[in-house]
Amino acid sequence: MEEELLRIKNNAISLILEAKTKSELNDIKLQFIGRSGELTKIFKEITKLSPEKKAEFGKKINETKQIVENLIDETEAKLSEKVRQRVTHNIDVTDPALLPPLGHLHPVTQVIEEITNIFESIGFTRERYPEIDFDWFAFEALNFPKDHPARDDWETFFIRQKPDPKHGPVVLTPHTSNGQIREMLNKQLPIKMINIAKNYRRQSDVSHSAMFHQFETLVVGKNISIVHLRGTLDYFVKSYFGVNRTTRIRPYHFQFTEPSFEVDISCGVCEGRGCKLCKSGWLELGGAGMVHPNVLRTCNIDPDEYSGFASGFGVERVLMMSEGLQLDDLRTLYSNNLNFLEQF
Amino acid sequence: MNIKILDSWLKEYLHTPASAQEIAKQISLTSVSIERVEKQNDDFIYDIEVTTNRPDLACVDGLAREAGAVLPQNGLEATYKPLIIPSEIKKSTDSDTADLSITIKSPAVNRVCAVVMEVQIGKSPQYISERLESSEIRSLNNLIDITNYVMRVTGQPTHVFDYDRLGGNELIIREAKLGEKITTLDNKTYKLNGGEIVAENKKGEIIDLLAIMGLKNSVVTDQTKRIVFFVNNIDSNKVRKTSMNLGIRTEAAQLNEKHLDPNLCEIAVQYGIHLYQKLADGKVVSQVIDLYPHKSEEKHITVSLQKINSIIGVDIPEYKSIDILTRLGFHVRKEDNNLHVTVPTIRAYDVTLPEDIIEEIARVYGYHNLPVKLPLLNAKQIVQEEKNPFYWEQRVKNAFKYWGFTETYTYSMVPENLYEGPLDEAVTIDNPLNEEFVYMRNSLVPSLLRVVSENKSYDQIKIFEISNVYHKRENSLPEEIRVLAVVIKQSNISFYTIKGYLQQLFNDMGIKNYEFKPSDQGGDGAMIYIAGKQNGVIEILDENLLDFEVNFEQLIATASLRKTYNSPSKFPPVLEDISLVISGDILTQEVIDLIKKQSSLVTSVELIDRFESTRTFHVIYQNIEKNLTQEDVKTVHEKIISVLKRKWQIHEK
Numbered sequence: 003m004e005e006e007l008l009r010i011k012n013n014a015i016s017l018i019l020e021a022k023t024k025s026e027l028n029d030i031k032l033q034f035i036g037r038s039g040e041l042t043k044i045f046k047e048i049t050k051l052s053p054e055k056k057a058e059f060g061k062k063i064n065e066t067k068q069i070v071e072n073l074i075d076e077t078e079a080k081l082s083e084k085v086r087q088r089v090t091h092n093i094d095v096t097d098p099a100l101l102p103p104l105g106h107l108h109p110v111t112q113v114i115e116e117i118t119n120i121f122e123s124i125g126f127t128r129e130r131y132p133e134i135d136f137d138w139f140a141f142e143a144l145n146f147p148k149d150h151p152a153r154d155d156w157e158t159f160f161i162r163q164k165p166d167p168k169h170g171p172v173v174l175t176p177h178t179s180n181g182q183i184r185e186m187l188n189k190q191l192p193i194k195m196i197n198i199a200k201n202y203r204r205q206s207d208v209s210h211s212a213m214f215h216q217f218e219t220l221v222v223g224k225n226i227s228i229v230h231l232r233g234t235l236d237y238f239v240k241s242y243f244g245v246n247r248t249t250r251i252r253p254y255h256f257q258f259t260e261p262s263f264e265v266d267i268s269c270g271v272c273e274g275r276g277c278k279l280c281k282s283g284w285l286e287l288g289g290a291g292m293v294h295p296n297v298l299r300t301c302n303i304d305p306d307e308y309s310g311f312a313s314g315f316g317v318e319r320v321l322m323m324s325e326g327l328q329l330d331d332l333r334t335l336y337s338n339n340l341n342f343l344e345q346f
Numbered sequence: 347m348n349i350k351i352l353d354s355w356l357k358e359y360l361h362t363p364a365s366a367q368e369i370a371k372q373i374s375l376t377s378v379s380i381e382r383v384e385k386q387n388d389d390f391i392y393d394i395e396v397t398t399n400r401p402d403l404a405c406v407d408g409l410a411r412e413a414g415a416v417l418p419q420n421g422l423e424a425t426y427k428p429l430i431i432p433s434e435i436k437k438s439t440d441s442d443t444a445d446l447s448i449t450i451k452s453p454a455v456n457r458v459c460a461v462v463m464e465v466q467i468g469k470s471p472q473y474i475s476e477r478l479e480s481s482e483i484r485s486l487n488n489l490i491d492i493t494n495y496v497m498r499v500t501g502q503p504t505h506v507f508d509y510d511r512l513g514g515n516e517l518i519i520r521e522a523k524l525g526e527k528i529t530t531l532d533n534k535t536y537k538l539n540g541g542e543i544v545a546e547n548k549k550g551e552i553i554d555l556l557a558i559m560g561l562k563n564s565v566v567t568d569q570t571k572r573i574v575f576f577v578n579n580i581d582s583n584k585v586r587k588t589s590m591n592l593g594i595r596t597e598a599a600q601l602n603e604k605h606l607d608p609n610l611c612e613i614a615v616q617y618g619i620h621l622y623q624k625l626a627d628g629k630v631v632s633q634v635i636d637l638y639p640h641k642s643e644e645k646h647i648t649v650s651l652q653k654i655n656s657i658i659g660v661d662i663p664e665y666k667s668i669d670i671l672t673r674l675g676f677h678v679r680k681e682d683n684n685l686h687v688t689v690p691t692i693r694a695y696d697v698t699l700p701e702d703i704i705e706e707i708a709r710v711y712g713y714h715n716l717p718v719k720l721p722l723l724n725a726k727q728i729v730q731e732e733k734n735p736f737y738w739e740q741r742v743k744n745a746f747k748y749w750g751f752t753e754t755y756t757y758s759m760v761p762e763n764l765y766e767g768p769l770d771e772a773v774t775i776d777n778p779l780n781e782e783f784v785y786m787r788n789s790l791v792p793s794l795l796r797v798v799s800e801n802k803s804y805d806q807i808k809i810f811e812i813s814n815v816y817h818k819r820e821n822s823l824p825e826e827i828r829v830l831a832v833v834i835k836q837s838n839i840s841f842y843t844i845k846g847y848l849q850q851l852f853n854d855m856g857i858k859n860y861e862f863k864p865s866d867q868g869g870d871g872a873m874i875y876i877a878g879k880q881n882g883v884i885e886i887l888d889e890n891l892l893d894f895e896v897n898f899e900q901l902i903a904t905a906s907l908r909k910t911y912n913s914p915s916k917f918p919p920v921l922e923d924i925s926l927v928i929s930g931d932i933l934t935q936e937v938i939d940l941i942k943k944q945s946s947l948v949t950s951v952e953l954i955d956r957f958e959s960t961r962t963f964h965v966i967y968q969n970i971e972k973n974l975t976q977e978d979v980k981t982v983h984e985k986i987i988s989v990l991k992r993k994w995q996i997h998e999k
Contacts, residue, residue, distance in 0.1 A: 103750025105808065107743055110755055115740060125724050128736050133758070133814060134773070134786070134824050149583035155777040156590050159759075161786075161824065162774040172823060174775070174786075194725040200758065200814075204779050212779055213757050223723040227659025228708060230721040237720060252375055253709045255399035255696075261705030263713070264379065281381045282371070292657060295701055309657060338754045338797040340804055 003047065003059065007066060010040045014070045024081050031074050041067050109346045110215060110335060113321045114198050117217050120241040121196040124234070126219065129195045131181035133202075134161060136169035139180040144258035145296045152176060159202050174202035177314055178218035179258060182293070185220055186301035191308060192223030198317065208331045215317035222293060222303065222310030228261070231290055231311035239267050239287070242320065246273070251290065259291020259312060270325050285323060288315030347600045348381070349404050351498070352480045353390040359410035362424035364417055366390035376416045376709045378403050391480050399696040401604035405501030408692070415673035419710050429499060431616045436623050437630050444509060444572060444631040451520040452543055454581035455556075456640040457608040458519060459615040461575050462509050462632035463622050465489060467568060470625065483597075488626045489566045489573060492618060502577060502606060502614035503598035505554065507564045509572035514548030519556065519578075528552050530594070531565040542588040543580050557585045557602040558594050572631065575618045579608040605695035608642050645689040649700035652683060657701070658708045660716060670710040671703070732907045735828070735899070738855065739812055742830065742898075745854055749847060751808045751832065756793035758814065759783035764792040773816040773824045786816035786824065790831035791885070791893050798835050798891070807835040812898055829882075831895040841870070844884055844892045848874065856906035861935070876904050919949070919968035920979050924986070925999040927959050932994050934961065941965065944989060945982040947974065960999050 014034045021027040034040050045063050048056050118128050132139075141153050152158060159174040166172075181197035189195075198217040206212050219234065232251060239249045247270060251263035265287045269280035276283045290313035295305035318332050329335075334342055353366040362369070370380035370392060378400050382393040394403070402408040407429045414426025444462040468488050469475075474495055475485035483494045493504045524540035538544075545554035553564040557580040566573060582605045589599035615634060622628030655661045667685065671678045677688035689697045697703065708716075731737050743753060765772055765785040773786035787793065790811050798807050810832045817825040834844055845862060852860050857876060862884075865871040870886035874896060882896030928937065938951045947967045955962040965986075967979050990996040 103748065105747040105749065105751040106753060107747050108753040108755050111743060111753055118736065124720055127725050127727050127729055130735070132823055133826055134816065136823065149586075151586060151590075154587075154590070159778070160776040162776045163818075163824075164821075166821075190726050192723040192725060194721070194723065202758075204777070206779060212783055213759070221721050221723070223721070225656055226721055226723075227657055228713065229659030229716050229719050232713070232716060233719040234721065236718045250375065251713045252379060253377060253397075253705065253713075255397040260699065260701040261708055281379075282374075282383075292701070295699060306653075336755055336757060338756055338800070340752060340797075340801045340807065340809075343752050343754065 003044070003051075004062070007044060007059075007062060010034065010044065011066045011069070014040075015073060018070070018073050018077050021077060021081070024078065027074060027078055027081060034070055035067060035074075041070065106343050106346050108335075108343065109321055110317060112346065113317055113324075114215070114217070116242065117198065117238075117317070117320070118196065120238055121219065123241075124237060126194050126196040129181060129185060129197045130199060131178075131184045131197060133175055133200050134172060135175050135180045136166055137171045137173055138166075138169035139183045140173050140175050140177070142170065143183040143297065143300045144179055145294050145300075146257045150257065155204075157204055159204060175199070176203045177201055178216040179312070179314060181218060182220050182258070182297070182312055183301060186222065186298070186303060191303070192221070193310070194221050194223075195219070206333065208333070209319075211318070211333045211336055213336065214332075216314050217317055217320075218312065218314040220293070220310065220312045222298075222308055224308060226292075226309045226311055228292065228311070231263075231292070231313070234311075235265055235290065235313065243267060243270065243323070243325070248274075249287075250284065254289060254291075256289055256291055258294050258297050259289075260294045262289065262291035264288075265290050265313065265315075267323075287323070288313065288319065290314070347404070347597070348393055348395050349498075349597070350481045351392050351394065351406055351409060352386070352477055353383075353392065355406050355477050355480075355498075356392070356410055356413070359407055359427050359429065360413050360424060361427060362413070362417060362422060364422040364424060366392070368422060369413055369417065372416050372420050372422065373409070373413060375712065375714060376419075377412050386480060389480075398604050401501060401601055401606055402692045404601060404604075405497070406499050408501055411675065415670065415675075416710055418673070419670065420712065429613070429617065431613070431620050433616075434623075435619060435630050436628070445515045446509075446517070446574060446632050446635060447515065448517045448519065448635055448637060450637055450639060451518055453639075454521070454543055454584045455519050455637075456579040456581065456642075457611045457638045458579075458635070459577045459611045459637075460635045461615060461619060461630055462572060463575060463619070463628045464572050464631050465570070465622055465629075466627040467566070467570055468626065474625070487566075489570060489622075492621045492625060493575075495621065496614050496618045497598070497601070500610055500614045500617060501601065502610040503557070503601050504614050504618055505560050505576045505598075506566055507553070507560070507574040507576060508566045508570045509574050510570075511564050511567075512547055512553060512574065513551055513563075516548045517553070518546045519543065520546060522552070526552060528555055529562045530555065531560045531562050533562060536592050536594075539591055541584070542592075543584060555588070555594075556580055558589055558592070558599045559596050573622075575615065575622065577611045577614045577618070579606060579611055582606075607692045607694065608638065608640065609691050611638075612636065642691045642694055644691060645694055645698060647687045647689060647698070647700060647703055648684050649687065649703045650684050653700060654685075654704050654707060657704050658711070658716065659719075662707060662711055666711065667707045670707050674706055674710070676703075676706070732905070733902075735902050738902045738905055739828075739898070742851065742855070743810075743812065745851060746810045746832070746847075749808075751810045754794060754797050754809050754811045755813070756790070756797065756811060757783060758786055758816070760785050760787045760793060764796065766792060771818055773818050788815050788817060789895060790815065790829055791833065791895050794831055794833040794893065795887075795891075798833055804835070805837070807833070809833050828898040829895055830898045830901070831893065833891070833893040835891050837890050839890060839892055841872075841884070841886055841892065844894055845872070848884070848894060848896070852876075852901075855901060855904075856908065857901060857904045859904070864933070876900055915968055915970045917969060917971070917973045919966050920974050922965045922967065922979070922983065923954065923962055924965055924983070925955075925960050925962045926990065926996050927999050928961050928994065928996050929959065932996070937961070937990070937994075937996070938963070940989060940993065941986050944986050947978065947982055948986075 017030045048059050158176045161172040163172045178197045178199050185195050196219050201216050235249050239247050248268045250266050254262045254264040256262040266284035267287050268274045269283050269285050271277050271279050274283035293310040298305045322329050366383050370383045374380045379395040380392050384391045396404040411426050414424050417424035446462050470488045470491040478485045485491050493506050497503045522538040522542040522544045526538045529535045543556040544552045547553050556578050582603045586603035668678045675690040679686045687703050761782050778784045812830045814826045815829050819825050859877045861875040862872045872884040874882045881900050884894040934953050941951045942948050949968045950966040952964045954964045
């Protein structure tokens with residue numbers, strides 16, 4: 003009889019596992035555990051056994067029944083997934099959907115996120131420094147001579163406040179470079195940071211807004227050279243604008259870098275051949291350079307031991323250079339016309 | 347500044363088979379940007395963007411010198427033919443018939459050169475006017491054209507007076523006094539601020555605004571017979587200040603504010619004399635005056651070969667460095683592993699450090715010839731997501747986006763009508779661009795409300811912004827606080843809708859200890875507290891307009907990414923709805939707090955309905971250790987009702 007039970011068990015298991023539909027499974031269920039099923043029948047036969055054996059064998063049958071039932075339930079669950087019933091309704095799939103809410107992030111936020119991700123992927127850490135800062139951090143420590151045009155009230159906004167005896171007047175930062183000074187004064191070397199912030203300049207036209215954003219990189223360590231600056235710029239440009247775009251650096255002049263560069267990227271429209279959108283195949287991206295030795299010294303870094311590079315680009319400029327955007331007036335970004343914002 | 351130069355003019359000083367396009371490309375890559383090469387007949391015009399540090403390239407001679415150094419490095423043959431001025435001076439038959447004396451009375455004057463000449467006014471030869479017009483300088487007559495021609499060849503602005511209109515033969519160069527008036531040669535009158543460098547005649551009249559623009563009373567006319575050819579070098583900052591203050595941005599002013607080499611004055615005067623002789627039948631009738639109180643000096647710089655290589659990032663052969671510097675006009679002497687470099691005066695202002703010398707070598711060597719590598723060093727910092735403000739900002743912005751809000755970026759500076767609070771406490775811009783941008787805002791809400799009012803065609807608006815607000819502080823920088831503001835315009839918008847956004851925001855940020863309290867500022871609304879500190883406010887502006895503004899930095903400080911798993915209780919809870927009659931001035935939160943306090947078995951209390959004075963609370967009782975009996979629940983329930991009655995006369999309905 004034990005052999006018979008084992009046979010029933012194995013038979014049941016193999017049949018259940020082979021079942022393809024629910025009705026097949028139902029038949030198997032009836033065959034084994036239905037009112038006249040095989041397990042029910044064998045149970046009836048235990049009356050023939052001695053009382054000790056009766057209890058023992060009864061237990062075994064119950065265990066087998068449990069196993070078979072569980073397996074049937076599991077298989078049924080699996081089969082119901084496979085043969086999910088389709089309900090037929092009268093739907094017109096081309097009728098309008100009930101949309102979940104979906105708003106819009108400002109294009110500047112979107113670009114900043116992308117820029118941040120690119121630089122973080124090569125080990126830069128994003129920082130934030132004051133938007134309103136002392137002249138000392140915004141100019142003096144960056145090697146701007148006292149009489150530099152950027153320091154006069156034609157170009158930079160000044161805050162009505164008594165100048166600090168040590169750090170001078172308070173200005174709306176015209177660039178993110180005050181962050182360089184604060185970073186170098188506060189952090190341990192090596193430094194590899196990206197600082198993205200709001201800046202302000204006294205200008206307003208199609209390509210300038212009195213409020214704008216810059217992103218600034220700063221890397222300072224041993225043996226940092228022009229080669230590394232080029233590598234970083236190239237990585238950014240290829241990541242942001244596309245792998246087929248290239249960069250070049252040209253000499254330029256900034257107070258806080260030496261040598262200084264202007265960074266160009268190849269024009270995406272003519273691919274470097276020259277067209278009306280670009281200057282002979284190139285578009286200006288922004289400024290960069292090797293950190294000026296005076297700046298390093300001011301930040302207590304020995305220029306004979308360490309060197310560094312920095313770059314500062316306009317966020318809006320990068321955005322406006324994005325392929326296909328066709329935004330012709332930068333100030334539109336800050337018009338907060340909802341019709342404009344909803345296109346992003 | 348941008349200047350234009352004709353290719354054929356440049357090639358008078360530069361012998362090369364290179365095309366205009368090739369020259370433009372190489373100069374752009376190594377020196378200054380030649381933004382465009384325009385074809386003009388069978389010639390080309392270079393459009394050059396001259397950076398402030400390279401005024402020496404704002405002229406034909408300088409550009410030719412530079413090209414002579416740069417092109418050969420890039421495989422193009424080129425030889426610089428420097429400007430050679432014939433030294434012959436034609437004097438008038440009665441020599442030195444015209445006297446001129448000049449006195450300098452300001453320390454801001456570096457050099458003044460002048461000469462009086464007899465001339466014949468007339469038209470310039472065609473090549474002169476063509477070259478000037480291509481440079482976008484109007485050709486007028488030979489006397490004026492020569493001043494501009496000299497400027498374009500040498501880079502030194504020059505001026506010409508009518509000698510007989512000077513009002514005497516004595517000039518005093520001095521600083522102007524406040525309120526003095528001048529009329530420039532384009533017939534505009536200016537009131538001076540004091541400090542501008544002017545020339546005064548014997549009668550005390552101002553006859554020139556030096557380094558900026560000539561004046562009407564001394565300019566040459568059709569009748570001019572004798573001229574003063576006048577060249578000067580004035581302190582650059584003085585020039586910049588005068589030019590900007592008066593709004594006169596002549597090319598002369600733009601050049602003179604870029605620290606020109608005073609040694610150029612002499613070359614310009616000699617070249618001018620030569621051209622007046624050649625083109626205006628000129629004869630020198632005075633001494634050539636040269637007052638030079640502040641002489642420019644040669645500079646010496648030492649740079650190590652090791653430093654050159656470590657900054658550039660590749661090894662540059664030493665002969666190459668020396669060759670490049672020499673062709674640029676530097677004098678180089680090698681000693682041990684150092685280069686001792688003498689800087690020509692024409693570059694003295696720009697080149698002062700070893701790094702400047704490295705730049706000269708690197709740029710001519712060619713930045714494009716350098717390899718491209720990522721810096722491998724890693725910063726020491728550890729960034730924890732939970733403490734990273736940028737992480738939270740992006741997460742919250744996305745939450746609002748998916749809740750259907752549009753993000754705005756409004757200006758940090760606001761006009762008076764958008765500033766809330768006393769103006770003397772505002773962070774104020776001293777030199778605003780216009781009335782729109784005067785105060786640094788202390789709240790984002792007025793700016794957002796303006797966005798609402800400027801988008802009138804929208805019936806429903808949901809906007810938000812995360813930006814800084816600014817608060818004045820004594821003896822320190824203004825405080826910058828990042829805040830989050832939201833404005834909703836929607837007909838019959840409920841307070842509870844906007845409260846809901848905040849509450850879900852707190853839930854998403856893992857902020858638990860928040861409270862909403864009635865506003866104490868009059869008007870409808872609520873105050874938001876986090877960990878007992880006020881965090882912001884919700885304002886009901888009218889039945890269709892709501893806003894809130896919260897301190898975002900405070901939210902981040904409390905935010906948490908930590909989650910705790912509570913395993914489900916094995917013992918089922920008992921649920922109960924209790925309807926209570928409560929007078930209107932008692933807050934739901936107070937009732938909930940009191941109910942919860944009565945027993946640890948009360949695990950949750952929520953308001954599920956409010957009708958007239960009845961509020962219905964859904965109460966969950968649960969004991970995690972055993973099954974609750976009816977008796978247990980009844981005891982707690984009765985305690986709750988009796989306490990509520992005692993405290994607020996609340997009774998069960």
